[in-house]
Amino acid sequence: xxxxxxxxxxxxxxxxxxxxxxxxxxxxxxxxxxxxxxxxxxxxxxxxxxxxxxxxxxxxxxxxxxxxxxxxxxxxxxxxxxxxxxxxxxxxxxxxxxxxxxxxxxxxxxxxxxxxxxxxxxxxxxxxxxxxxxxxxxxxxxxxxxxxxxxxxxxxxxxxxxxxxxxxxxxxxxxxxxxxxxxxxxxxxxxxxxxxxxxxxxxxxxxxxxxxxxxxxxxxxxxxxxxxxxxxxxxxxxxxxxxxxxxxxxxxxxxxxxxxxxxxxxxxxxxxxxxxxxxxxxxxxxxxxxxxxxxxxxxxxxxxxxxxxxxxxxxxxxxxxxxxxxxxxxxxxxxxxxxxxxxxxxxxxxxxxxxxxxxxxxxxxxxxxxxxxxxxxxxxxxxxxxxxxxxxxxxxxxxxxxxxxxxxxxxxxxxxxxxxxxxxxxx
Amino acid sequence: xxxxxxxxxxxxxxxxxxxxxxxxxxxxxxxxxxxxxxxxxxxxxxxxxxxxxxxxxxxxxxxxxxxxxxxxxxxxxxxxxxxxxxxxxxxxxxxxxxxxxxxxxxxxxxxxxxxxxxxxxxxxxxxxxxxxxxxxxxxxxxxxxxxxxxxxxxxxxxxxxxxxxxxxxxxxxxxxxxxxxxxxxxxxxxxxxxxxxxxxxxxxxxxxxxxxxxxxxxxxxxxxxxxxxxxxxxxxxxxxxxxxxxxxxxxxxxxxxxxxxxxxxxxxxxxxxxx
Numbered sequence: 001x002x003x004x005x006x007x008x009x010x011x012x013x014x015x016x017x018x019x020x021x022x023x024x025x026x027x028x029x030x031x032x033x034x035x036x037x038x039x040x041x042x043x044x045x046x047x048x049x050x051x052x053x054x055x056x057x058x059x060x061x062x063x064x065x066x067x068x069x070x071x072x073x074x075x076x077x078x079x080x081x082x083x084x085x086x087x088x089x090x091x092x093x094x095x096x097x098x099x100x101x102x103x104x105x106x107x108x109x110x111x112x113x114x115x116x117x118x119x120x121x122x123x124x125x126x127x128x129x130x131x132x133x134x135x136x137x138x139x140x141x142x143x144x145x146x147x148x149x150x151x152x153x154x155x156x157x158x159x160x161x162x163x164x165x166x167x168x169x170x171x172x173x174x175x176x177x178x179x180x181x182x183x184x185x186x187x188x189x190x191x192x193x194x195x196x197x198x199x200x201x202x203x204x205x206x207x208x209x210x211x212x213x214x215x216x217x218x219x220x221x222x223x224x225x226x227x228x229x230x231x232x233x234x235x236x237x238x239x240x241x242x243x244x245x246x247x248x249x250x251x252x253x254x255x256x257x258x259x260x261x262x263x264x265x266x267x268x269x270x271x272x273x274x275x276x277x278x279x280x281x282x283x284x285x286x287x288x289x290x291x292x293x294x295x296x297x298x299x300x301x302x303x304x305x306x307x308x309x310x311x312x313x314x315x316x317x318x319x320x321x322x323x324x325x326x327x328x329x330x331x332x333x334x335x336x337x338x339x340x341x342x343x344x345x346x347x348x349x350x351x352x353x354x355x356x357x358x359x360x361x362x363x364x365x366x367x368x369x370x371x372x373x374x375x376x377x378x379x380x381x382x383x384x385x386x387x388x389x390x391x392x393x394x395x396x397x398x399x400x401x402x403x404x405x406x407x408x409x410x411x412x413x414x415x416x417x418x419x420x421x422x423x424x425x426x427x
Numbered sequence: 428x429x430x431x432x433x434x435x436x437x438x439x440x441x442x443x444x445x446x447x448x449x450x451x452x453x454x455x456x457x458x459x460x461x462x463x464x465x466x467x468x469x470x471x472x473x474x475x476x477x478x479x480x481x482x483x484x485x486x487x488x489x490x491x492x493x494x495x496x497x498x499x500x501x502x503x504x505x506x507x508x509x510x511x512x513x514x515x516x517x518x519x520x521x522x523x524x525x526x527x528x529x530x531x532x533x534x535x536x537x538x539x540x541x542x543x544x545x546x547x548x549x550x551x552x553x554x555x556x557x558x559x560x561x562x563x564x565x566x567x568x569x570x571x572x573x574x575x576x577x578x579x580x581x582x583x584x585x586x587x588x589x590x591x592x593x594x595x596x597x598x599x600x601x602x603x604x605x606x607x608x609x610x611x612x613x614x615x616x617x618x619x620x621x622x623x624x625x626x627x628x629x630x631x632x633x634x635x636x637x638x639x640x641x642x643x644x645x646x647x648x649x650x651x652x653x654x655x656x657x658x659x660x661x662x663x664x665x666x667x668x669x670x671x672x673x674x675x676x677x678x679x680x681x682x683x684x685x686x687x688x689x690x691x692x693x694x695x696x697x698x699x700x701x702x
Contacts, residue, residue, distance in 0.1 A: 043517055043520065045517070077701070082695070102597045108695060109697070116691065116695060118695075122546070122701035123544070123545065123546045124546055125545055125546040125547045125548075126548075128432060151545070152545060153544050155544075155546065164691065166686075166691055171691070184588070227690075229690075231688070232527060232537045234550070234690075237659075264537075270549055270550075271535055271537065271553070274535065274552070274553065275552045276551070277551050278550075300457070309550075309552050310552040311552050311554035311555060313555075314554075314555050314557070314558050315558060317552065317554070360481065360483070360559060360562040360563075361561070361562035362489075362562060387489075387516075387518070389487075389489070390489050390490060390515070390516035390517070391516065391517060393518065426516070426517035426518055427517065
């Protein structure tokens with residue numbers, strides 16, 4: 001049923017696209033067709049970014065990031081649609097290879113008053129958390145974030161069709177991804193991690209390989225959001241049918257896998273006492289281990305976040321969040337463990353973001369902090385960026401990982417603590 | 428004949444009295460109300476492109492370009508909605524800033540920011556309105572307007588061309604100035620110059636309209652003309668920085684839909700803002 005619904009959505013998307021793309025069969029019509037496009041907008045940047053670990057990591061290089069990156073951003077539109085391409089190529093000193101990443105390549109149309117359609121490679125975000133994601137199951141790239149790439153790279157693109165239906169009662173967003181897009185999770189390539197099976201840190205010497213579901217139209221994902229605004233309070237309900245976004249299980253032979261996952265949640269955001277408050281919760285239904293007694297597959301979870309942001313002084317903003325992950329069927333989980341360190345039933349995380357703008361808002365000092373009192377670990381991300389001119393930006397920052405235990409979420413990355421600097425010239 | 432002459436004279440006298448009465452009847456509140464209307468509320472909606480050139484003391488130049496849509500939410504010069512799509516510089520291109528402005532002093536404005544690189548719709552805390560807008564010498568409050576209800580008004584002088592109005596904040600602790608003087612054009616009620624003062628009558632900041640253009644539009648099928656400030660300059664007199672703002676392609680009453688000021692259009696801008 002669910003599968004059929006997903007395919008229906010995709011077919012609907014395609015039909016809409018074909019219905020609104022004007023057919024230009026005759027050659028002489030080609031010029032008129034091309035004339036209907038607005039002049040191509042060409043932008044981009046060139047960037048040098050380098051960083052290194054502040055301590056020796058036996059499983060990784062001293063350099064944490066070292067790249068020369070070129071981004072091209074092309075955009076045009078006609079009366080009936082918009083087109084966008086954004087792609088990066090870079091020489092990567094960590095992988096010692098030339099790398100490429102197509103970030104966006106999509107077509108957008110607003111064929112009816114009540115309908116938006118966006119098809120292709122696109123970056124997608126929803127939900128209310130500030131750098132904490134509950135109902136946003138679109139792919140993340142924590143690896144880029146942790147090595148100090150621009151925060152834009154925290155979001156990895158999806159190959160998807162997004163359909164928005166708008167009306168007075170409730171707006172609906174449907175995102176169909178025909179082939180599962182996983183997070184760009186930590187594999188050991190750039191960052192060393194805790195390998196529970198080997199009970200040791202691992203890195204480039206033991207790149208994590210996972211068996212990713214990859215059959216088109218079968219290993220697919222569907223994400224839905226229903227939302228509306230009441231007196232400028234934003235209310236939303238969410239649903240997701242797909243897979244855990246990073247390896248959250250293994251086969252009996254030890255291959256990392258992405259078990260099935262459904263997520264249901266809700267959020268509210270709006271003004272509270274001179275600032276903005278947000279609340280969001282999500283039920284992660286680990287469908288391949290619904291009883292929680294399979295030691296090879298992660299249990300279901302409840303996730304909660306409550307946050308508040310406001311300005312403390314001129315050009316000084318602060319945001320504070322309290323985030324909790326609750327492992328469900330904890331008894332069954334405990335019984336099924338065989339010696340490996342147990343996760344706590346509740347993982348508590350406090351996040352803090354501070355941003356101060358100075359010198360006519362050309363200098364930004366920021367600090368992002370994550371602290372988990374239950375895991376006894378923390379991640380701190382101070383950053384200074386300065387717009388030397390309208391087109392030249394300088395940036396320096398650090399990623400500090402601190403933890404008592406080797407296996408906790410941030411603690412496992414302790415040897416990856418790094419500092420970096422970058423210069424970017426935008427066009 | 429004599430009666431007729433007397434009649435005409437009496438009539439003229441009466442007319443003159445009426446006229447004198449009318450001009451003296453222009454209370455300071457009426458002047459401020461009209462000036463507020465002219466500065467921010469003309470037409471049902473308006474749109475245009477804004478270019479801000481910021482020049483600091485050392486002569487360094489930065490340019491901010493954006494298009495702006497504005498729609499009044501009522502006919503009483505109170506609530507409004509603003510939509511701003513950034514075009515320059517490159518690092519903020521396609522960023523959108525949206526405001527639902529509430530004239531009620533007890534209610535903060537609602538503000539949103541859309542970051543296209545992350546496809547992120549952020550809700551922004553209603554910060555101090557006396558904060559610089561995009562790093563320029565204009566403040567948020569200069570763009571979306573300072574409510575007349577925020578100040579006590581006093582007509583301190585009537586010049587040949589201007590009403591000179593002194594405005595003293597009702598909540599002095601909420602702003603960085605002690606008072607400001609507005610020079611309001613007697614003909615069209617456009618505030619042509621505003622000087623902001625700190626303690627000791629020290630002027631420290633000023634905004635001046637350099638050019639006013641008559642913009643033709645239609646209202647209910649009838650042609651109307653909206654005098655509009657198209658070039659203005661804000662100066663910070665303490666550090667010699669200045670920002671020149673040029674407002675171009677201005678149009679009124681084009682029928683901007685209320686729906687534009689919603690999340691849907693934050694994520695994908697309307698054509699009105701793109702051209």
